Amino acid sequence: MLYSSPRDSLHMGAAMNGVFTQETIKKIEEGIRQRYAAAAKSPEGRFRFPTGKAGLEALGYDRGILATLPDEVLASYCGVGQPFALARIEQGESVLDVGCGAGVDTIIAAVMTGPHGKATGIDFVPEMIERAKQNLEETKLDNVAFAQGSGENLPFPNESFDCVISNGAFNLIPDKAKAMREAFRVLKHNGKIMIADQVLEKSPPFSSPADIVATWAR
Numbered sequence: 001m002l003y004s005s006p007r008d009s010l011h012m013g014a015a016m017n018g019v020f021t022q023e024t025i026k027k028i029e030e031g032i033r034q035r036y037a038a039a040a041k042s043p044e045g046r047f048r049f050p051t052g053k054a055g056l057e058a059l060g061y062d063r064g065i066l067a068t069l070p071d072e073v074l075a076s077y078c079g080v081g082q083p084f085a086l087a088r089i090e091q092g093e094s095v096l097d098v099g100c101g102a103g104v105d106t107i108i109a110a111v112m113t114g115p116h117g118k119a120t121g122i123d124f125v126p127e128m129i130e131r132a133k134q135n136l137e138e139t140k141l142d143n144v145a146f147a148q149g150s151g152e153n154l155p156f157p158n159e160s161f162d163c164v165i166s167n168g169a170f171n172l173i174p175d176k177a178k179a180m181r182e183a184f185r186v187l188k189h190n191g192k193i194m195i196a197d198q199v200l201e202k203s204p205p206f207s208s209p210a211d212i213v214a215t216w217a218r
């Protein structure tokens with residue numbers, strides 16, 4: 001999914017806005033937090049799609065770049081698609097990864113942008129940020145930063161990044177329109193947004209917010 005304007009994203013969040021109470025959103029977020037705190041140890045067997053190195057290879061990630069990264073770093077990958085298939089990241093660019101998980105996409109972006117660029121990953125689950133920092137220590141990169149934060153309130157000034165990427169996070173964010181506005185706020189003029197994610201093509205397979213809470217609270 002490569003969005004060309006913030007307006008494109010507004011109906012993504014419309015279904016969510018006004019449907020959930022703050023209490024429901026808190027329960028959903030707690031369920032997501034628990035699920036991803038566990039996945040920070042190892043994503044293997046926790047998702048319906050291939051994770052780790054097998055997932056990266058199946059999604060067509062650049063094998064030359066993968067070969068430069070330690071296997072234990074690649075093992076923590078749990079993305080759903082390949083944001084880098086949507087546009088090129090150029091040398092020297094600054095990249096923000098929203099919902100970076102254990103940081104594999106952030107680290108790959110840092111390799112692409114090279115030593116004169118920088119990649120920053122944010123995630124709202126502290127265990128994921130901890131794992132991302134451990135992963136970074138396994139590499140020789142010094143142009144990567146990780147921070148805990150929400151995609152709905154990005155802790156960066158306006159027009160900070162040449163490129164915003166995200167992989168499998170927007171589907172988890174309750175207020176998608178707000179998160180998309182935030183992504184465009186921190187993006188420089190003529191910047192790129194590359195989002196790989198899961199989308200529903202039909203009506204959702206649940207009938208009430210309680211069903212969604214039940215899904216995440218399992």
Ligand SMILES: C[S@@+](CC[C@H](N)C(=O)[O-])C[C@H]1O[C@@H](n2cnc3c(N)ncnc32)[C@H](O)[C@@H]1O
Nearest residue numbers: 077078099101104105124150151167168169172
């Ligand atoms: C599919 S994983 C990301 C995978 C990652 N790109 C990789 O390289 O392995 C999705 C991430 O989104 C994070 N997330 C969910 N809701 C979020 C939110 N509101 N703000 C920031 N991150 C969020 C989750 O904690 C999870 O780590």
